[in-house]
Amino acid sequence: MLWSYVLDPNLIYALLDPKSHFGRNYSEIAASWLWVVSLGGLILWIGYRRRTRKTRRLLVPDREAPKRLRTLSWHGSVGIWIIIGLIALSASGLSWSRFAGESISTLRTELSWTTPSPSSSPAPTVAVDPHATHDGGGGDQAASSPAVIEPSDFTRVMATADHQGLVGPLEITPPSEAGAYWQVSENARGYPSHFDSIAIDPHTFAVVDRVDFADWPIAAKLTEWAISAHMGLFGVVNQIVLVLLGIGLTTVIFRGYLMWWRRRGSSGLPTAPAIGALGSLKPVEAVALIGVVALTGWFVPWFGVPLGLFVLFDAARGLYLAKRDAANREGAL
Known part of the structure; x- marks a missing residue:
């Protein structure tokens, strides 16, 4: 019964579904650590080649x-060949992640790098004379009251969008309150990208505001292009590059575990120093490292949380090994 529950396809799908909390958190952990591991590997590899005097290789x-x-x-x-793609995947993945994405969004807002959009403010309404009779004030009252959205309104909105040169797929948002504008936005993430958007008056169906993709800040454009490339929406070449990146990353991970296995200790576990990694640093270096890690962990939470747990585990394991070695020495005496 237990195995049938664990191997239930519906359960596995729910856990791995990127829309679920587990899936989103798992994918954000991967994106949060991918750039760190990649840059760390780059530093180690360059250092190794320098020590062996093979920087040309x-x-x-x-x-x-x-x-x-x-x-x-x-x-x-292989890691060198794919590192740029890995960092790009990490950065683009974090830009729409659950927690780090909020930090990135806040940063973009502070730097005025947000994606612009047409005005959605309520359209000006006509003042109604409270003393007007039903015959004299009926027209103004109708103009200021929220109109009922009819199926034909979508047809008129589509006609206006087509006249403005917008191409599909389109996102159409009806007015959310009395007198608010219709919002129509392109959502063509391929090449060339189409993200023009317009606001349409709900009474006259005329365009009252427009924002073209060409007028976006360069940072907003780069964000959209990075996400589109991450999703493989730039065509077959884009998808082939992603497949090659996936294969390259798989081989790097496999060889990493293979090297770990070959150098494991006699107990089958990787060797480790008798104290935690922070204990080998100078006080100034340790404080600086903790500060950088804390700042990064605050900005990218799913990098900081696993790292904090690892540091605690490393410190506890270091203390345990130190006490065990001390006990062994006392026993030998």
């Missing part, structure tokens, strides 16, 4: 090296 593996070193050279070389 950053992009080329050592096919004649011994087994483990050959695996390392393939791991590093």
